Amino acid sequence: xxxxxxxxxxxxxxxxxxxxxxxxxxxxxxxxxxxxxxxxxxxxxxxxxxxxxxxxxxxxxxxxxxxxxxxxxxxxxxxxxxxxxxxxxxxxxxxxxxxxxxxxxxxxxxxxxxxxxxxxxxxxxxxxxxxxxxxxxxxxxxxxxxxxxxxxxxxxxxxxxxxxxxxxxxxxxxxxxxxxxxxxxxxxxxxxxxxxxxxxxxxx
Amino acid sequence: xxxxxxxxxxxxxxxxxxxxxxxxxxxxxxxxxxxxxxxxxxxxxxxxxxxxxxxxxxxxxxxxxxxxxxxxxxxxxxxxxxxxxxxxxxxxxxxxxxxxxxxxxxxxxxxxxxxxxxxxxxxxxxxxxxxxxxxxxxxxxxxxxxxxxxxxxxxxxxxxxxxxxxxxxxxxxxxxxxxxxxxxxxxxxxxxxxxxxxxxxxxxxxxxxxxxxxxxxxxxxxxxxxxxxxxxxxxxxxxxxxxxxxxxxxxxxxxxxxxxxxxxxxxxxxxxxxxxxxxxxxxxxxxxxxxxxxxxxxxxxxxxxxxxxxxxxxxxxxxxxxxxxxxxxxxxxxxxxxxxxxxxxxxxxxxxxxxxxxxxxxxxxxxxxxxxxxxxxxxxxxxxxxxxxxxxxxxxxxxxxxxxxxxxxxxxxxxxxxxxxxxxxxxxxxxxxxxxxxxxxxxxxxxxxxxxxxxxxxxxxxxxxxxxxxxxxxxxxxxxxxxxxxxxxxxxxxxxxxxxxxxxxxxxxxxxxxxxxxxxxxxxxxxxxxxxxxxxxxxxxxxxxxx
Ligand SMILES: Cc1cc2nc3c(=O)[nH]c(=O)nc-3n(C[C@H](O)[C@H](O)[C@H](O)COP(=O)(O)O)c2cc1C
Ligand code: SF4
Ligand code: SF4
Ligand code: FES
Ligand code: FES
Numbered sequence: 200x201x202x203x204x205x206x207x208x209x210x211x212x213x214x215x216x217x218x219x220x221x222x223x224x225x226x227x228x229x230x231x232x233x234x235x236x237x238x239x240x241x242x243x244x245x246x247x248x249x250x251x252x253x254x255x256x257x258x259x260x261x262x263x264x265x266x267x268x269x270x271x272x273x274x275x276x277x278x279x280x281x282x283x284x285x286x287x288x289x290x291x292x293x294x295x296x297x298x299x300x301x302x303x304x305x306x307x308x309x310x311x312x313x314x315x316x317x318x319x320x321x322x323x324x325x326x327x328x329x330x331x332x333x334x335x336x337x338x339x340x341x342x343x344x345x346x347x348x349x350x351x352x353x354x355x356x357x358x359x360x361x362x363x364x365x366x367x368x369x370x371x372x373x374x375x376x377x378x379x380x381x382x383x384x385x386x387x388x389x390x391x392x393x394x395x396x397x398x399x400x401x402x403x
Numbered sequence: 404x405x406x407x408x409x410x411x412x413x414x415x416x417x418x419x420x421x422x423x424x425x426x427x428x429x430x431x432x433x434x435x436x437x438x439x440x441x442x443x444x445x446x447x448x449x450x451x452x453x454x455x456x457x458x459x460x461x462x463x464x465x466x467x468x469x470x471x472x473x474x475x476x477x478x479x480x481x482x483x484x485x486x487x488x489x490x491x492x493x494x495x496x497x498x499x500x501x502x503x504x505x506x507x508x509x510x511x512x513x514x515x516x517x518x519x520x521x522x523x524x525x526x527x528x529x530x531x532x533x534x535x536x537x538x539x540x541x542x543x544x545x546x547x548x549x550x551x552x553x554x555x556x557x558x559x560x561x562x563x564x565x566x567x568x569x570x571x572x573x574x575x576x577x578x579x580x581x582x583x584x585x586x587x588x589x590x591x592x593x594x595x596x597x598x599x600x601x602x603x604x605x606x607x608x609x610x611x612x613x614x615x616x617x618x619x620x621x622x623x624x625x626x627x628x629x630x631x632x633x634x635x636x637x638x639x640x641x642x643x644x645x646x647x648x649x650x651x652x653x654x655x656x657x658x659x660x661x662x663x664x665x666x667x668x669x670x671x672x673x674x675x676x677x678x679x680x681x682x683x684x685x686x687x688x689x690x691x692x693x694x695x696x697x698x699x700x701x702x703x704x705x706x707x708x709x710x711x712x713x714x715x716x717x718x719x720x721x722x723x724x725x726x727x728x729x730x731x732x733x734x735x736x737x738x739x740x741x742x743x744x745x746x747x748x749x750x751x752x753x754x755x756x757x758x759x760x761x762x763x764x765x766x767x768x769x770x771x772x773x774x775x776x777x778x779x780x781x782x783x784x785x786x787x788x789x790x791x792x793x794x795x796x797x798x799x800x801x802x803x804x805x806x807x808x809x810x811x812x813x814x815x816x817x818x819x820x821x822x823x824x825x826x827x828x829x830x831x832x833x834x835x836x837x838x839x840x841x842x843x844x845x846x847x848x849x850x851x852x853x854x855x856x857x858x859x860x861x862x863x864x865x866x867x868x869x870x871x872x873x874x875x876x877x878x879x880x881x882x883x884x885x886x887x888x889x890x891x892x893x894x895x896x897x898x899x900x901x902x903x904x905x906x907x908x909x910x911x912x913x914x915x916x917x918x919x920x921x922x923x924x925x926x927x928x929x930x931x932x933x934x935x936x937x938x939x940x941x942x943x944x945x946x947x948x949x950x
Contacts (some may be wrong), residue, residue: 244923245882250920263726266728285917285920285921288883288917292883326880328880348876349877350879350888
């Protein structure tokens with residue numbers, strides 16, 4: 200079916216041109232962990248948990264498999280010492296924000312990540328952007344967006360739009376890898392802000 | 404203003420301009436660069452206007468607000484032509500005397516002349532001042548000689564001759580070939596061969612192609628791009644048009660700083676004049692080649708200077724970098740092949756075409772050709788913009804041109820390349836200015852911001868300073884960069900307070916490794932370069948604060 204042959208963890212795999220290494224791996228039941236990826240959405244490349252090593256024309260580099268396009272004769276290694284080192288640290292960074300995330304704790308066990316390595320900053324949101332992109336790409340509402348940049352980046356509901364759409368939708372909540380509590384918090388807060396009080400929201 | 408319709412008409416226009424210019428006519432060049440602007444040069448210019456009027460010289464003397472002259476340390480600077488008398492630290496109160504004594508009376512005002520801080524020796528003319536004497540100012544040298552708001556001034560000194568030569572005497576492939584032979588390397592940071600990049604865009608299958616000037620210049624301590632772009636906008640534009648012709652692009656973009664009114668004014672005016680004169684738009688100089696340019700402004704964050712972020716910004720989106728598994732030279736703005744070069748890279752193109760690759764490769768070192776503009780800052784006597792041939796040693800730049808370290812202090816370290824650059828100790832001061840040599844010792848040149856540090860500098864504090872800058876200037880999209888910098892800053896802050904813990908250095912090294920390996924864009928990949936450099940050469944400064 201595919202028109203490109205590549206090798207992932209020693210297995211020869213056929214894939215269609217234009218697809219990604221992650222897709223190719225999944226089609227062959229090779230597991231690569233992801234946090235910011237969702238098949239419904241455009242690949243994003245934010246969490247870097249899906250980092251793998253690729254070797255092409257003798258040159259090795261680390262890439263995000265959710266974005267890297269397959270190419271003929273590409274050699275992919277999904278578990279090398281460096282790959283594991285990246286995943287471990289990424290998880291440790293993120294667990295400082297969302298220490299109770301079930302998904303991430305499972306992965307932490309696999310990669311030997313210590314969830315208490317870095318001081319807690321429980322802002323819960325790990326800025327994976329799934330909710331933001333779901334709302335923009337699937338619902339086409341753009342109710343949630345990122346504000347600010349760098350260390351100050353956060354997600355933010357636009358209160359007027361949230362009041363109008365979110366209560367009947369909430370489809371982004373289960374996408375959140377940390378727990379939807381945070382999103383819900385932001386939502387109620389945002390709704391409460393312009394017009395309704397929290398009580399009214401609860402009765403709604 | 405009349406449209407120029409052929410190479411011959413351009414030559415005729417140049418003859419006219421030169422004939423109309425009396426070589427003995429006095430001219431006053433007041434620096435209006437960013438450095439001098441901070442020193443109220445506006446009042447100096449206003450004073451000259453008033454004084455020329457009241458001394459009956461209006462219309463008889465040219466007054467021009469120019470781009471940066473170079474010696475920003477001593478601004479506001481004023482040059483009086485035709486003698487090229489150089490006055491430093493000029494205040495509005497000095498203006499009446501300058502007009503009376505120098506412009507009218509042809510006498511030098513002694514107290515405004517440059518005087519060497521060490522020897523007390525005076526230098527009256529620009530070319531005698533040590534700061535200027537040891538430079539090769541191929542790109543920035545014309546800043547004092549032209550009025551950046553006059554296209555005639557530029558044409559008068561030979562401007563647009565290279566464009567005419569390319570359009571009428573060379574095929575696009577030949578232009579490309581010349582740039583490749585000249586081994587012009589990108590001045591914006593990476594030193595990537597411009598000719599190869601041009602070729603990639605030229606050969607990309609998509610028919611519509613773009614060329615772009617990166618004038619974002621966000622690197623801390625860098626101010627040479629705006630110096631040449633403000634002071635000589637047509638030079639950059641001419642390079643861009645030549646590049647567009649070689650690449651086969653009909654649309655160009657200038658991405659530049661939003662925070663400099665003069666820069667914006669000068670660029671806008673240059674584009675308008677170029678269009679009116681038939682140097683931009685349809686059928687340029689009657690050659691049949693069409694090309695036009697649009698100006699975009701940066702959004703004020705450092706990462707918007709990164710190529711893919713910049714292109715998204717031009718598309719009107721958030722300046723978030725995207726992974727470049729497909730290069731922007733193949734798929735850039737609106738997925739069209741887009742060739743991006745730095746301001747200074749483009750500014751090099753006209754001379755290469757005019758004088759040829761052979762001439763150009765005669766300047767510099769084996770692997771780095773031509774001159775390089777350097778922004779000199781920090782603990783240095785003469786801060787400012789310097790232009791020297793590659794191969795000049797750092798010692799020459801710092802001592803002969805820069806005048807050494809102020810206050811009798813000792814030189815401790817040099818830092819190149821801003822927040823993503825590296826520091827080297829004084830012992831490496833004989834390293835030549837060269838892309839590869841500097842990279843090898845751990846101070847990759849970046850865009851060319853050179854910060855000089857004296858013996859009192861705390862290197863840990865410096866590493867912390869750059870990371871503090873980056874934590875706010877990254878986009879925050881990817882985890883290694885966003886979270887890594889924050890964790891590094893916590894550790895560095897502890898160390899700076901003398902509260903470092905055992906294992907801190909190892910943790911920082913681990914974070915740096917992961918950031919370099921797994922960040923999405925070069926900001927995250929190289930954000931830890933200053934940290935690595937200081938850990939390599941000044942490790943004991945970290946260790947003394949770890950208990
Ligand atoms: C975070 C970041 C910021 C950058 N800022 C600039 C800039 O302000 N100006 C610039 O010319 N290049 C900048 N660059 C480099 C550009 O991505 C690009 O390589 C360069 O403009 C290409 O031009 P050149 O080949 O002529 O050097 C930056 C790169 C990164 C990663
Ligand atoms: S709220 Fe959840 S889904 Fe949305 S960006 Fe944060 S972690 Fe991701
Ligand atoms: S490396 Fe930094 S600046 Fe680049 S995409 Fe990641 S967070 Fe943004
Ligand atoms: S899943 Fe690939 S970067 Fe997040
Ligand atoms: S800004 Fe005036 S000399 Fe540089």
